[in-house]
Amino acid sequence: xxxxxxxxxxxxxxxxxxxxxxxxxxxxxxxxxxxxxxxxxxxxxxxxxxxxxxxxxxxxxxxxxxxxxxxxxxxxxxxxxxxxxxxxxxxxxxxxxxxxxxxxxxxxxxxxxxxxxxxxxxxxxxxxxxxxxxxxxxxxxxxxxxxxxxxxxxxxxxxxxxxxxxxxxxxxxxxxxxxxxxxxxxxxxxxxxxxxxxxxxxxxxxxxxxxxxxxxxxxxxxxxxxxxxxxxxxxxxxxxxxxxxxxxxxxxxxxxxxxxxxxxxxxxxxxxxxxxxxxxxxxxxxxxxxxxxxxxxxxxxxxxxxxxxxxxxxxxxxxxxxxxxxxxxxxxxxxxxxxxxxxxxxxxxxxxxxxxxxxxxxxxxxxxxxxxxxxxxxxxxxxxxxxxxxxxxxxxxxxxxxxxxxxxxxxxxxxxxxxxxxxxxxxxxxxxxxxxxxxxxxxxxxxxxxxxxxxxxxxxxxxxxxxxxxxxxxxxxxxxxxxxxxxxxxxxxxxxxxx
Numbered sequence: 001x002x003x004x005x006x007x008x009x010x011x012x013x014x015x016x017x018x019x020x021x022x023x024x025x026x027x028x029x030x031x032x033x034x035x036x037x038x039x040x041x042x043x044x045x046x047x048x049x050x051x052x053x054x055x056x057x058x059x060x061x062x063x064x065x066x067x068x069x070x071x072x073x074x075x076x077x078x079x080x081x082x083x084x085x086x087x088x089x090x091x092x093x094x095x096x097x098x099x100x101x102x103x104x105x106x107x108x109x110x111x112x113x114x115x116x117x118x119x120x121x122x123x124x125x126x127x128x129x130x131x132x133x134x135x136x137x138x139x140x141x142x143x144x145x146x147x148x149x150x151x152x153x154x155x156x157x158x159x160x161x162x163x164x165x166x167x168x169x170x171x172x173x174x175x176x177x178x179x180x181x182x183x184x185x186x187x188x189x190x191x192x193x194x195x196x197x198x199x200x201x202x203x204x205x206x207x208x209x210x211x212x213x214x215x216x217x218x219x220x221x222x223x224x225x226x227x228x229x230x231x232x233x234x235x236x237x238x239x240x241x242x243x244x245x246x247x248x249x250x251x252x253x254x255x256x257x258x259x260x261x262x263x264x265x266x267x268x269x270x271x272x273x274x275x276x277x278x279x280x281x282x283x284x285x286x287x288x289x290x291x292x293x294x295x296x297x298x299x300x301x302x303x304x305x306x307x308x309x310x311x312x313x314x315x316x317x318x319x320x321x322x323x324x325x326x327x328x329x330x331x332x333x334x335x336x337x338x339x340x341x342x343x344x345x346x347x348x349x350x351x352x353x354x355x356x357x358x359x360x361x362x363x364x365x366x367x368x369x370x371x372x373x374x375x376x377x378x379x380x381x382x383x384x385x386x387x388x389x390x391x392x393x394x395x396x397x398x399x400x401x402x403x404x405x406x407x408x409x410x411x412x413x414x415x416x417x418x419x420x421x422x423x424x425x426x427x428x429x430x431x432x433x434x435x436x437x438x439x440x441x442x443x444x445x446x447x448x449x450x451x452x453x454x455x456x457x458x459x460x461x462x463x464x465x466x467x468x469x470x471x472x473x474x475x476x477x478x479x480x481x482x483x484x485x486x487x488x489x490x491x492x493x494x495x496x497x498x499x
Contacts (some may be wrong), residue, residue: 010130026052029059030074030111040076042061050108051076058084059110061098062476070100075110078103079479087112094476095382095444106375185230191215191257191268196222202275203327205230207343209269215268223267229318232343233265239342240267242312249301250338250486251330272330272338277402280331281409281422288412289333289495295334295403296490299328302399303483305339306392308348318348320391324398326405326424344369346391372425372434375396376444376475378438384449399486400472401425404450407465413456447475461493475496 026044031051033040040060044053053059063070078084082103089102091113100114167315190194203210207229212223225233228389233256239245240253252270259265274280286294296461302321309316321328321339328341377383383390405425411417429448430438442448452469456462468489476481481489 007271007338008135015423026054027057027077027105029053029061030061030075030108032072034073036073037076040074040079043077043079051077056081057105058082058103058382059089061089061100061110061113063113065098066098066297073099076091082478095377099476101478105295107432110423116247157191184485185396188201191255191266193257193259193266196220196257196266196268198222198224203340205327213268215254218464219271221269221271223269225265225267227263227265228341230265233267235345236267236341236343237345239319241346242319242347244309244311244316247301247304248299248336249304251338268339272329272340273333276327277329277331277337277406278424279341281326281405285411285417285419286409291406291410291412292493293335294331294337294406294497296487297338298402298406299399299486299490301337301339302366302395303487306395306483318392320346320348321395321398322346322391324369324395324402325373327370331400355428370396370429371436371439372430373401375473376447377477377478379440380444390477393480395474396480396483396486397477399483400480401450403472404452404469410466411455413459413462413465415455420458464489464493 029044031040031046031049040051044051045054046392050254054077056078058075058081060076060078062072062074064073065071079455084103084105086102086104088157089104089110089112090279091101092101093242094101100113102110103260104110123313196213198211200211200212202212202221208223211224213220215222223236237256251272254268254270257266257268277298302324305319305321307316310317319342321342321344323341323344324339327338330338330340332338350390371379375394377390379393383394405422407413409419409422414420426434426439426442428451430442434442449470452466456466468481468486471479471481471489472486
């Protein structure tokens, strides 16, 4: 009897949801955008100050605070469907109070935002006619009451049916079983330093010198850290030793060693035959197929690094790289890219409830890595360290710059195959060694990005490239793509290029 009742409730609920979803009116949002936010016009049909959403039930609002006064930057439908549980616009301040944002789920809800500055509570209002508000209320309220009623009935019935079964089927708890701890590492046997023969220096970095060497008959890369940078060595070693940390997009880790007097510490890696992506792009141009392979393998490596994996009763937590640059991406002989240099990375740990970031505790701030690749919020110092996504969103910004860097050396994207010399992001605008204040003004305040050649818009896949780049380096971290979305966009591009 209970099973039949359960099926009946499910059927009624499904029928109701299907009928209601088909009759659900499209969300209407207050609309006003600045010239640099024209992409929001694609989110729905615009009729003067109102936009009817095409693909979402969420309205968004952005206000930029200038000299203490809020100014409308965006009022529109959200571009893609996101979670927006609030019926009214509840303000979130970003970038140390320089930006006010809200997302809400009722008609025209984005025209009013309540926010607090100090002891003063302010109400930001963008006017629409009272008739529009009344119309929205008449349409929405009956539907909300109906769906709440059916949800309450269904939930109550499910509990009555399922709770007795749960008591019968639940397994006894074994008090001896310890919860899985993501702080565990696989551990690596230490390499005897006498077994390594250093041959020549490949690269001198800030924290370490990379040598070409020989180990067990193979040519390897040996990263040598002086004693004062042991904490960076330890941080990088711990990332490499995470469980399941083997992937085609991550440089192959062979082990660690140290000098007998502890004057230096070594990490031994498989040698990437073509060196860094930076040095490769300086010397070589690419065609469309090769550049796409670079972009895909690079994004696959970052996607794996960001992933939270549970397999074989072990756990690889998510890792934010935090130091992505073309110098920290290597190119192998098979023309694939691999990530390296995890000394500034942050491991998102689950067992302690905290993240491990030796650089944060040592340096006392969140600005780490190469300045030109840092996202606007990291440059400005407004990263929210209580959010598990903020540092990975910073990685996505850096990834966008790397994709731009790769495509700017692709002969198929330039008429006659005449490719400009390799430039780092913002090098043409700010020079070879930009200062923090210059990047802050250009990237954060002016919201500028590396210039995309205008003729790309005329190429078969040019518009898709531009959209992918702009969605990676968006000023709003929440609007940026995930690594999985980047991979899906790249997979949709044609592997063979036909001008």
